[in-house]
Structure formats: structure tokens, C-alpha cells
Amino acid sequence: MLEKLESLYQEALGALDAISGGDALRDWELKYFGKKGGVTELVRSVGALPKEERAAFGKRANEVKTALEAAYAEREKLVGAMELAKDLEEGEVDVTLPGRPRATGGLHPATQTLREYARIWAKMGFQVYRSREVEDDDTNFQLLNFPPHHPARDMQDTFHTTKPNVLLRTHTSPGQIRAMRELGENGTKPIRVILPGMVYRYEQITARSEVQFNQVEGLAIGRNITMTDLKGTIAQFAREFYGADAAVRFRASYFPFTEPSMEVDVECFLCGGQGCRVCKYAGWLEISGAGMVHPVVLENGGYDPAVWSGFAFGMGPERATMLKHGITDIRYFWGNDLRFLEQF
Numbered sequence: 148m149l150e151k152l153e154s155l156y157q158e159a160l161g162a163l164d165a166i167s168g169g170d171a172l173r174d175w176e177l178k179y180f181g182k183k184g185g186v187t188e189l190v191r192s193v194g195a196l197p198k199e200e201r202a203a204f205g206k207r208a209n210e211v212k213t214a215l216e217a218a219y220a221e222r223e224k225l226v227g228a229m230e231l232a233k234d235l236e237e238g239e240v241d242v243t244l245p246g247r248p249r250a251t252g253g254l255h256p257a258t259q260t261l262r263e264y265a266r267i268w269a270k271m272g273f274q275v276y277r278s279r280e281v282e283d284d285d286t287n288f289q290l291l292n293f294p295p296h297h298p299a300r301d302m303q304d305t306f307h308t309t310k311p312n313v314l315l316r317t318h319t320s321p322g323q324i325r326a327m328r329e330l331g332e333n334g335t336k337p338i339r340v341i342l343p344g345m346v347y348r349y350e351q352i353t354a355r356s357e358v359q360f361n362q363v364e365g366l367a368i369g370r371n372i373t374m375t376d377l378k379g380t381i382a383q384f385a386r387e388f389y390g391a392d393a394a395v396r397f398r399a400s401y402f403p404f405t406e407p408s409m410e411v412d413v414e415c416f417l418c419g420g421q422g423c424r425v426c427k428y429a430g431w432l433e434i435s436g437a438g439m440v441h442p443v444v445l446e447n448g449g450y451d452p453a454v455w456s457g458f459a460f461g462m463g464p465e466r467a468t469m470l471k472h473g474i475t476d477i478r479y480f481w482g483n484d485l486r487f488l489e490q491f
């Protein structure tokens with residue numbers, strides 16, 4: 148047994164010398180000192196020896212154990228140092244190399260236009276008022292002077308929910324009612340707000356029409372607001388957004404909630420009014436519906452139309468973005484194609 152102990156000792160020492168990694172070190176420990184390790188078992192079998200040999204064997208076994216433990220500790224230190232050196236070498240960093248640029252995201256082109264709108268209108272004193280996207284029939288139509296079977300409803304095909312009278316707003320105009328009722332303090336306070344947000348229409352999706360898009364509604368209520376204010380304000384917006392010498396024109400039109408109503412065109416900024424593909428050779432681009440708030444709508448908002456008046460307008464930021472950048476298909480906006488989005 149003593150001989151066996153000596154040879155195990157030599158074997159273990161030799162094995163230890165060859166070790167260069169942490170895993171092998173742990174295997175070694177298990178092999179010799181684990182529950183079923185060589186040294187452990189040999190020591191355990193001391194009981195099988197004749198009595199008079201036991202003391203000598205035990206003494207030597209302890210020496211071997213201590214020696215191996217010391218050798219192990221030393222090897223462990225060495226292996227640690229070797230692994231650290233290897234790590235440092237492999238992970239060497241050249242701090243003089245230029246940094247790698249990180250790809251950054253950007254704002255969606257529609258968001259960029261919305262922000263530009265908000266910036267321009269803020270300069271003229273219009274604050275942002277956020278209204279709901281899920282509306283009731285009353286607010287989306289009725290209170291805006293669309294009677295139940297009025298043909299003007301056909302202009303805006305509607306997504307209805309399974310709940311009667313609950314629908315996705317087809318335009319931002321119902322926000323006019325909510326703004327007047329919330330901010331007007333029973334028809335006693337003037338208002339100047341824009342109402343940006345998503346609207347929904349149950350329409351065939353084509354290059355020119357989507358089932359969802361943004362609108363920016365504008366509403367000004369005061370005691371002496373006239374059509375002249377509306378025209379001047381819109382013209383100022385056009386100069387800010389389309390360029391200092393953008394000319395605008397106003398065409399009579401019809402909306403149930405404004406009287407009189409009009410549509411606003413800006414001179415085509417691509418051809419300067421000469422006529423081109425983008426303006427369809429008209430020389431003008433439509434940028435907004437607008438008008439004087441209908442007396443019925445003022446009343447529905449809590450204002451006395453004999454004392455108060457106001458103007459309203461509605462713009463389409465995606466349309467404006469398309470015109471500005473020559474985008475020919477509105478479906479790109481919600482198509483999530485990075486090749487499109489990365490251009491802005």
C-alpha cells in the first residue's frame with residue numbers, strides 16, 4: 148500500500164505539471180481528492196492494513212496529501228497567471244483606431260412634418276390639443292352639422308366598432324367640439340389650438356389613399372375673427388412651410404361644419420406655377436380645407452354665435468410630405484420599409 152501511495156504521489160505530481168488551464172485543474176482535483184479520488188480511497192483503506200503498519204502509512208499519507216495540496220495551490224497560481232496573460236493578449240485593444248459609428252435611428256418623415264407644423268403654428272400662438280382617436284358618431288358627425296343621412300358622410304367612409312355609435316374618427320374635426328367644450332369654459336374663453344393625430348377611413352388602399360393617415364386640424368375662436376384672419380394666417384403658414392414667396396389661392400368649397408368653406412392651394416413649388424407632373428400641370432397644389440366655423444358648430448361647442456366667431460382648417464401632413472419630397476405612393480408611410488425610411 149505504501150508503494151501504491153508513492154506511485155500515486157508521483158503520478159499526481161507529474162499530471163499537475165502538465166496542466167495549463169482551469170478546467171484541467173478541476174479535473175485533477177476530482178481525480179485525486181474527490182469522493183472517489185485516488186488519494187481519498189487509498190487513505191480510506193487504511194483499515195485493511197495490519198495494525199502495526201497503520202501508523203507509518205497514515206503518517207506518510209498525510210505528508211503526501213499536504214505536499215500535493217501545496218503543489219496544487221502553486222499550480223493554481225501559475226495557471227491563473229497564464230490565463231490572465233492569454234486574455235490580455237487576445238483582448239488587446241488598439242486605442243488609436245477610430246471609433247465605429249453607431250447606426251442611429253431617425254424620425255419618421257410624417258413625424259418630421261408634424262413637428263414642423265407644430266413649430267410654425269406655435270409661433271402664431273396655436274397650442275397642441277390632443278383629442279381621442281376613438282369617437283362617437285355624434286361628435287364625429289352630428290355635432291359637426293352632418294345630419295344622420297347627409298350625403299357628405301359619404302366623403303368619409305367609416306370604420307365602425309361593434310359597439311353602436313362608437314367609431315374610429317374619420318377626421319380630426321370632432322376635436323373642435325371637444326376643445327371648445329373643454330377649453331371654452333362655457334363659451335367664455337377664446338381658443339387657438341391645433342389638433343394633430345391619426346384618422347381612419349374605410350377605403351381601398353391605393354398609391355393615393357390609405358386607411359390611416361394624420362391630419363392637423365386648426366381652430367381659432369374669438370370675438371372678432373373674420374375670413375381675413377383665416378386667409379392671412381394660412382398664407383403665413385404657407386410661406387413658413389413652403390418658402391418665403393409661396394403664393395396661395397382660396398377656392399370656394401363645401402364642408403358641413405364651416406360656412407363659408409374653402410380649399411387652399413399653394414403655387415407649385417417645384418415648377419413655380421408653370422405646370423409639372425407633381426401639380427398635374429395645374430400650377431397649384433391643394434394644401435388645406437378651411438372655413439369659418441359654422442354657427443351650429445359654435446353653439447354645439449358652447450359659444451353664442453352672435454358674439455363669437457372662429458375659423459378652422461384641416462391639413463394632411465403625409466400629403467404635404469409627399470409633395471415636398473416627390474414621394475409618389477402614400478403606402479410607403481406605413482410600409483415600414485427601411486430603404487424608404489432611411490432617406491429622411
Ligand code: DAH
Pocket residue numbers: 317318319320364365402405435436437438439459460461462
Ligand atoms: N375634416 C375635413 C376632412 O377631413 C377637413 C377640413 C376641412 C377641416 C375644412 C376643417 C375645415 O377644419 O375647416 O376632409
